[in-house]
Amino acid sequence: MYHELLEDIAQNNRLIHINPVIKLILGIGCIIISVSSQSFVTPLFIALTLSTAIVMIAGIDLKLYLKLLLIPLGFAFLSVLVIIFIRNSGEVILNIQPISWLTLNVTTGSLNEGFLILSRVFGGTCSLYFISLTTPATELFSLGRRCRIPDFLIDLSMLIYRFIFVFIEQAYQIKNAQLMRLGYSRRNEAINSFGMMAGALFINTWESGENLVRAMECRCYDGKFATLNDPDVFSVKAFILVLIYLSATVIIMNITSDSTLFGSLPL
Amino acid sequence: MKAIIEIKDVSYKYPNSSYALENVSLTVYSGEKIAIVGSNGAGKSTLLLMLNGILRPQSGEILFNSENISYKRSSLRELRKKVGFVFQNPDNQIIAPTVYQDVAFGPVNLGYDKDRVKTYVNHALGYTGLLGFERRPPHHLSGGEKKKVAMAGILAMEPDVFVFDEPTSALDPASSEDIMELLSELNGHGKTIIISTHDVELAYPWADRIVLMNKGKIISEGKPGEIFTNRADLKSASLSMPVLMDLYECLCERGLTFTGNPPRSVLEMVKKIETFNQGPIQRDEDMGKIYILNAESPAIDSLQELMKRYSAQSLGAMGTKAKICLENKNLSPDFTYGVIDKCLLKAMNSGNSIIVTVPVMIKRIGERVQDFNSESGHNIEIIEIQENCQTKTG
Amino acid sequence: MKAIIEIKDVSYKYPNSSYALENVSLTVYSGEKIAIVGSNGAGKSTLLLMLNGILRPQSGEILFNSENISYKRSSLRELRKKVGFVFQNPDNQIIAPTVYQDVAFGPVNLGYDKDRVKTYVNHALGYTGLLGFERRPPHHLSGGEKKKVAMAGILAMEPDVFVFDEPTSALDPASSEDIMELLSELNGHGKTIIISTHDVELAYPWADRIVLMNKGKIISEGKPGEIFTNRADLKSASLSMPVLMDLYECLCERGLTFTGNPPRSVLEMVKKIETFNQGPIQRDEDMGKIYILNAESPAIDSLQELMKRYSAQSLGAMGTKAKICLENKNLSPDFTYGVIDKCLLKAMNSGNSIIVTVPVMIKRIGERVQDFNSESGHNIEIIEIQENCQTKTG
């Protein structure tokens, strides 16, 4: 399972030594600009530039990255479809009447809005991927500590983090073992197999909890967790580059705020 | 021999890491005992996971019974029925609330009816010596017992090929020997066995063929005697020689000359050392005898009497059934592993012994003793004790 | 020797099961290397868990530094600072999301200030060869590396006694040897080491003292040579003899007579066999030499040149530092474990060798070679290569 979490990929990216603050400013800045943009141009610009950065600079495998982009598609597609049918304005392009009492219209306005939202999702997701793929959570914990997020919350997050990986490996092995004995082969059986796996995992969770308490006792636990030493140097040059990039996108956003797919203004 | 699995030029790479397998080719023949030997991270498990389609090679192909593996759902079902896989960690394999339910998991998924499931499960439990454990929760079993439940779960599906990832990891010596003997027994029934291990001491005497792996590649393959004498290959695989082999090689380097193959057991090493020693070693005139008793024969009830009659000083048990049978009679055998060699040693020192075993192993005992006799020039006799308590010379 | 831990007549019973420990008494002396040997379920882990107060005996008492263990929270903290415990499964011990944070867990909770924490952690990481791993998450490490992180986490608390439950379980041979050598190094620094294991091959050459356990009781304890020659005790503990010991005993039974103690290594066995052999073995005149090089000395840079100068055919590395040092220079040593014995063997066959090591090990090499010389009647020289590239005879 090792290969299925973005975190694992992030641990090997080439931007790992850049101070997380800079990466977060860039990533979150781009997300907010994407969501705020009234036109599809800026989010697509962000998506394109950040994807290039992820693949070319951070060195993430292109094939893998393209696969990741498919993840949001399912939800986005269905939801955007709904929006295209319910948010009518402007010229009617398409009219369907699947059932006698239901008329579905597709208009220029709804298409514009649908496309805008799709582009926001696209831009936002690429920005999120930028954070996920370049900034391992291990770096975020110490950042959180410096930002004065309460200790117990960070400690809890770190424990959850640690056990995500322990359990995911176990779940993967259990599932493989079930597959080898032809588990998940029929519908009702699949629910049963899944429930058994989850139950077994729950029992393991229980045991892990006991072991963890014991391990912490053995090491004189006194309510403290260590932080990572020596944060990465804050590169002023990188910071200025990020500011320039963000300013540029804001300018693009303002210039292109009227651009739409079909000319008429969105709502 | 007929090829049962052919791996042709297979490569596999986990994303964002180096090759786990790189252009690996290997043919497994029906009825073989193969050990894939290498240190952790050598690619052993990745290779094994390909054999029943859990992982799919990114290049190259895998043939089962001369046909390309198909990754369609129904074909995978067929394949997994024929190639059984036992994981390294039984905790992640046996998850049903009771032993019976766990062993029945496979047969139930094969769609067998209730009676048939019961027959298969009972057979598998009997084979692994777990009858009476049906209602026990796997949780409360020892490591060795858990491993046996995992094996029984696969056994109940009656596959032709058994794949075992690190069969003895984390087991104590007695449980390890139990498991390895079960594997030999399965092999005696004609099953093909493939194990992965980093334990050279284990693989050396057990395997018919060794496949040495490192960093996703096969370094060498061949008979144990060839692979484990190659210090350079072993070093590049971060492994060391089995102790006996090491001793043998060191003695050779010191200028002693031995005849024949390198020793695979203490017995063979003893014989080799004796060949050049002129000391007070006991001579061949007064060899002991080895008696063999079928664990299923009624004569087993009069075992103690038999031991007296044949003036046998030691009792060996080979195979799960034999061990359980003796246990039920409150007899504790002197030897429960490496039994033939130990009895041969006894015989060389003019002691008699009785081996209790199952029919499938009797043939193996005969072969081993004959091998030993022809190589050493001794003439140690094996005698099968007949059901009617008479004897037949074998 | 001073007793550091005294276990007096301790019993412990888990609810709903038989006694895990029954009237166990044992004294551990400061600076010892003890191996508690037994099969799974013998009570080894239960016994170990008592040593730092995780489990509390239901009867009997445990003394640390001649004082009864107190189970008050603050006293337990003190005890656990002094008795470090490394669990069998590192996944049960590693708490934090990165290596640095995990190793720092102990020191931070002991209330050390930031700089002190850093010093201790860096020392522990350097010692275990994990420098450069600080920011790695534990799930990206191999089994052996995880085990080292678990060790480093305890090391950073600087305890006097190290308790290791099955230190090499599930590790491949190279990682096992790494870990065992680390334990010997720690012992060289005066730490008391207690391990539990079911691996007799591992315990036999390593331990100063063996404690043989079965079913919650101590069967016997004493020097490895005594414990592992007692077939009856080993059988009742469901264990078998180490291979070399088995061979030795079989040869004895066959009527060969040896002098001295049973062999603990291949080298010793070779010597024993040679004593009665009159074959073409190379004689003592042309013994090779063993050169020793401090891994911290600048001379290490000219190692290849040194090897030529002293016509050394083989290179050994002892200790983590030495291994890392050679790795950084892209040199691959011929021997990385059992180094002294292998160099002695080389020397017997008139080959020279260089051992790269750390100061604390130099003394151990000297002792081992002296022992060997006095027992075998050979006179193999060890020569320390000095920093200024001159040599001093040791």
Place this chain on the structure above:
Amino acid sequence: MHIMEGFLPGPWWQIWWILLLPCLFYGMYRLKNILNENRELLPLLGVAGGFIFVLSALKLPSVTGSCSHPTGTALSAVTFGPWITCVIGVIVLLFQSLFLAHGGLTTLGANAMSMAVIGPFAGYIVYKALDKINFNFFAAIFIAAFLCDLVTYCITALQLALAFPSTSGGFVGSYIAFLGVFALTQVPLAIVEGLVFVVIFKYIIML
């Protein structure tokens, strides 16, 4: 059902964040008090959080053929109560968005409200009520998990409808549209999730 990053426009993503914060702070306050009394709860919550994440990262077998992920928060709500579940849930959702790209950062507020606050509350209240009248345990578990899932999905549809009211039917029309479209996948999933949790609890009790 996670709302993707970038899907909710302003001011809706900010509004859901603002609604979430007091719940989160109250949960943290409760948690801190409990931890002050009993420090050993922290490791237990840590493993529980890991479990919830993994459960939701696994693909649930589905009757309709599509795949989704059980929320697992029902389990936490029943075991630890809804306030603590809120804290664990927010952390788990943050990790889900970062590690799996399920959900996002701006949409975390909305997703957490539906999955870590309102859903678990509904499940918890129903479970407690059924428990009081000595309802069959497994049936209670089924209903709690089923409701937890269903309520979560209703809230998500509500959040979408509020952000994108229909031009003709307004909020109500939009809500019906979103409910209808996702009902195809979500209702069967809620049933499956309920069944899965029954199997889990049966399994745990059998051991």
